[in-house]
Amino acid sequence: MKKTLLALAVLASLTTTTASAQAGAFIQGMPMKGAVKVGRGSGVVTAIDLKAAKVTIKHGPIAALSWPAMTMAFTAIPPALLKTVKVGQRVDFAMRMRGSVAEVTAIRAR
Structure with missing residues (x-):
C-alpha cells in the first residue's frame, strides 16, 4: 500500500511538472500583458x-x-x-x- 501511494505521489508530481513546462513553453512566445x-x-x-x-x-x-x-x-x-x-x-x-x-x-x- 505504501509503495502504491508513493508511486501515485511521484506520478502526480511528474504530471504537474510536465504540464507547467508545457504551459511555460506556450506562453513564452506570447506577449505578456505587463510586458x-x-x-x-x-x-x-x-x-x-x-x-x-x-x-x-x-x-x-x-x-x-x-x-x-x-x-x-x-x-x-x-x-x-x-x-x-x-x-x-x-x-x-x-x-x-x-x-x-x-x-x-x-x-x-x-
Missing part, C-alpha cells in the same frame, strides 16, 4: 481621431521591435499630444507596446 517594449520611429500622420485619442502613422521600420514599415493606429498617451500634429505632417515619435496595445508617448513634427 512593455519601447521604440522610436518616423513617418507621416495619415489620420487623427481626437475623440478616441488615436493617431495613424505610416511609419518606417522600427528596429527595437523588429517591425517592418507599415501603417497603424497608436493611442496617444497623453491625448494632448495629438494637438501638436496634423494629417500629412512628417513626424518623429517615441512609442511603447504594452502587451498588444501600441501607444505614442511623444511626437514631434519635422
Whole structure:
C-alpha cells in the first residue's frame, strides 16, 4: 500500500511538472500583458481621431521591435499630444507596446 501511494505521489508530481513546462513553453512566445517594449520611429500622420485619442502613422521600420514599415493606429498617451500634429505632417515619435496595445508617448513634427 505504501509503495502504491508513493508511486501515485511521484506520478502526480511528474504530471504537474510536465504540464507547467508545457504551459511555460506556450506562453513564452506570447506577449505578456505587463510586458512593455519601447521604440522610436518616423513617418507621416495619415489620420487623427481626437475623440478616441488615436493617431495613424505610416511609419518606417522600427528596429527595437523588429517591425517592418507599415501603417497603424497608436493611442496617444497623453491625448494632448495629438494637438501638436496634423494629417500629412512628417513626424518623429517615441512609442511603447504594452502587451498588444501600441501607444505614442511623444511626437514631434519635422
